[in-house]
Amino acid sequence: MTLVSRKDIEKRIQQIQQHIVHQKADACIISTPVNLYYLNGQIFDGYMYIMPDKEPLLFVKRPVSIEGDNVEYIRKPEQLPELLKKHNLSVPKSILLESDVLPFSGVMRFQKALEMPELKSVSGFLREIRSVKSDDELAQIRKSAISHARVYKQIPSLYRAGMTDLELQIEIEYVMRKEGSIGSFRSFGENMDIYMGSLLAGDNAQEASPFDFALGGKGIDPLLPLGSANKVLKPGTTIMIDMAGNYTPYLDDMTRTFSVGEIPEEALRAHQLSIDIHTEIISFAKEGVACADVYERTMEMVVENKMEQYFMGTTQQAKFVGHGVGLEINEPPVFAPRSREILQKNMAVAFEPKFVLPGIGAVGIENTYFVTETGLDKVTICEENIVALR
Amino acid sequence: MTLVSRKDIEKRIQQIQQHIVHQKADACIISTPVNLYYLNGQIFDGYMYIMPDKEPLLFVKRPVSIEGDNVEYIRKPEQLPELLKKHNLSVPKSILLESDVLPFSGVMRFQKALEMPELKSVSGFLREIRSVKSDDELAQIRKSAISHARVYKQIPSLYRAGMTDLELQIEIEYVMRKEGSIGSFRSFGENMDIYMGSLLAGDNAQEASPFDFALGGKGIDPLLPLGSANKVLKPGTTIMIDMAGNYTPYLDDMTRTFSVGEIPEEALRAHQLSIDIHTEIISFAKEGVACADVYERTMEMVVENKMEQYFMGTTQQAKFVGHGVGLEINEPPVFAPRSREILQKNMAVAFEPKFVLPGIGAVGIENTYFVTETGLDKVTICEENIVALR
Numbered sequence A, B: 001m002t003l004v005s006r007k008d009i010e011k012r013i014q015q016i017q018q019h020i021v022h023q024k025a026d027a028c029i030i031s032t033p034v035n036l037y038y039l040n041g042q043i044f045d046g047y048m049y050i051m052p053d054k055e056p057l058l059f060v061k062r063p064v065s066i067e068g069d070n071v072e073y074i075r076k077p078e079q080l081p082e083l084l085k086k087h088n089l090s091v092p093k094s095i096l097l098e099s100d101v102l103p104f105s106g107v108m109r110f111q112k113a114l115e116m117p118e119l120k121s122v123s124g125f126l127r128e129i130r131s132v133k134s135d136d137e138l139a140q141i142r143k144s145a146i147s148h149a150r151v152y153k154q155i156p157s158l159y160r161a162g163m164t165d166l167e168l169q170i171e172i173e174y175v176m177r178k179e180g181s182i183g184s185f186r187s188f189g190e191n192m193d194i195y196m197g198s199l200l201a202g203d204n205a206q207e208a209s210p211f212d213f214a215l216g217g218k219g220i221d222p223l224l225p226l227g228s229a230n231k232v233l234k235p236g237t238t239i240m241i242d243m244a245g246n247y248t249p250y251l252d253d254m255t256r257t258f259s260v261g262e263i264p265e266e267a268l269r270a271h272q273l274s275i276d277i278h279t280e281i282i283s284f285a286k287e288g289v290a291c292a293d294v295y296e297r298t299m300e301m302v303v304e305n306k307m308e309q310y311f312m313g314t315t316q317q318a319k320f321v322g323h324g325v326g327l328e329i330n331e332p333p334v335f336a337p338r339s340r341e342i343l344q345k346n347m348a349v350a351f352e353p354k355f356v357l358p359g360i361g362a363v364g365i366e367n368t369y370f371v372t373e374t375g376l377d378k379v380t381i382c383e384e385n386i387v388a389l390r
Helices: A006-022 A033-040 A077-086 A104-113 A123-131 A135-153 A165-178 A202-206 A265-284 A291-304 B006-022 B033-040 B077-086 B104-113 B123-131 B135-153 B165-178 B202-206 B265-284 B291-304
Strands: A027-030 A045-050 A057-062 A071-073 A094-097 A118-121 A197-201 A238-245 A256-260 A322-324 A331-334 A348-351 A354-357 A361-364 A367-371 A376-378 A387-389 B027-030 B045-050 B057-062 B071-073 B094-097 B118-121 B197-201 B238-245 B256-260 B322-324 B331-334 B348-351 B354-357 B361-364 B367-371 B376-378 B387-389
Touching: A006 A027, A006 A033, A006 A045, A006 A123, A027 A033, A033 A045, A033 A123, A045 A077, A077 A104, A104 B104, A104 B118, A118 B104, A123 A331, A135 A165, A135 A238, A135 A348, A135 A367, A165 A197, A165 A238, A165 B165, A197 A202, A197 A361, A202 A238, A202 A361, A238 A361, A256 A361, A265 A291, A265 A354, A265 A361, A265 A376, B006 B027, B006 B033, B006 B045, B006 B123, B027 B033, B033 B045, B033 B123, B045 B077, B077 B104, B123 B331, B135 B165, B135 B238, B135 B348, B135 B367, B165 B197, B165 B238, B197 B202, B197 B361, B202 B238, B202 B361, B238 B361, B256 B361, B265 B291, B265 B354, B265 B361, B265 B376
Parallel strands: A027 A094, A057 A071, A094 A118, A256 A387, B027 B094, B057 B071, B094 B118, B256 B387
Antiparallel strands: A027 A045, A045 A057, A197 A238, A238 A256, A322 A331, A322 A348, A348 A367, A354 A361, A367 A376, B027 B045, B045 B057, B197 B238, B238 B256, B322 B331, B322 B348, B348 B367, B354 B361, B367 B376
């Protein structure tokens, strides 16, 4: 079932091998699903052992169905020195690990099992190389975006007067699954609990979130305070829909705004400002441009229009306006004031200038783009104006 | 929106405080959502700082809505020494952390920010105290189990001849959400990716899983190889349904078996053996009994019936027959051969003896029970025989 080409895998392994040499390490050991998929095309419980000058070895705990000359079955990390010896390899003195994700206790045990090598993190480097996509990866993001738009087009037909935000969200989730959504929504980091994306109706968009998302929402569970609050949708308010684009292993990201009947003129103006900012950034952001400058250019337009106090929240305001997308929803680069990243060709980015208007709700759009030499190539093809639900 | 009583919180904080003293540490610092909820009743991004002899302090990054005399807002861990000084507290020399869950890099940075205290893990102790439930927790598990059964009762009405396993799963997910499922499905550990539970039809139950679940399934995505394989449901095969019991913050666990029309006699016999094992274990397992003995007693009955080669899988067999449930789906204790855990009153456990029959599919049931002084109190109230779908 793998969708990763041999060519892509070989290129990625070479990049890791060069990084091992550059870091003066002996090996890089990969054990999280996302990076195993990226570097191996299939996931397993165990360790992918990458050396600077040899084919990688796979030390597999499960499943029993992984096959190949380079596969060794293993029960626990303490067996590694012996299994390395079997392959005429010495125990590494310095290793690269996914330290930003692997739990502390597990890394300590692993280090001891390998007779205490020096540890270095490969997480940042992997996120960096993952941020520039191959043709196959871009094609999958484009495919997710097409399914995503197909789902959003059905939203007006799902609305019934008097329904709650949660009821509408559940109808959307149901259509998503029928259109091929895989369900799970992968993110990076500790503080990103989510389920299939969020729907923010009216003043629920003002709720401050404990999570690192652009906007919050009260949610229906104290352990997952995010999104729909199970309240009836009120005429004159907006519904901001930012559901997952998880239709292939690669995610796109898209937000659209709907209204319950008519909404005030100021909401339409703020929404148009979001679209105008997109239009500006599509030609401003290109290969070689600093991500911090994209944030600054966006803020200039927000300030010119005196909309700072409603931008990216009210009581709590997010300090970024976009981010990379790929196997996880929050990849590099990030459009933030202190970002040091420079846009590169074939990065895939989501841009999401949003406004939250008290008494009305959130407005604005989020699109996914590919970075080119001349600007941003729009991947999201879906109506951008506010669609009224009746 | 908190559902955690002051009484429960006070008792838990006291247990942590005694543990700090016992471990000769100065403080325990909690920062993951599940344990923040358990010890504080609400989650946030930041640190709960528990001392042996004082009210806990909350160092909050976000949301901005957390209030209280004991709340300090913070941007980064490097501010902690200064903020502790403000409260006339010295920087701790030894701390307890959730080391089994927190990422390695984050712990390293945190340790440096606190001027290099000694680190000890509190993860195991927290899982241990969480395994014995309060009355409020038991009531929530019971409530989840009632909603869970309400959903499963609707399954026969969701079936249509010629549908795929995935189509049936999507219909069940839709009903789950309408009955109050929160969507997200919390588990502990690195190797438990899942989405709303699994449905295993026919020989898909034999697929070896990379994850630590009892059974596998091929799935529809190479990054989430689990559950439905998008294949048409075939007459004469079984469908094992093990979807999430996530209707309150506390999870119950339940598996039921359905058949597509008539199935062979041997499948009905194996299913009855699973029910008979439950009947035996309900009186065998009680306060004071070793969890390893529950596993051994189960295996004795499996061997007496010459069903070892079909028990808990075929090509890959799980080496446990049950586990604790609570805020996460895989809590202690575990019914496994090398488990050292002893059953305690008010533990909540799921017991799941399952058989996989080649050419037919998986059979058996999983129920949730509370441990009492005299046996197991059945929480799962739902038809146990195989229900035929037509």
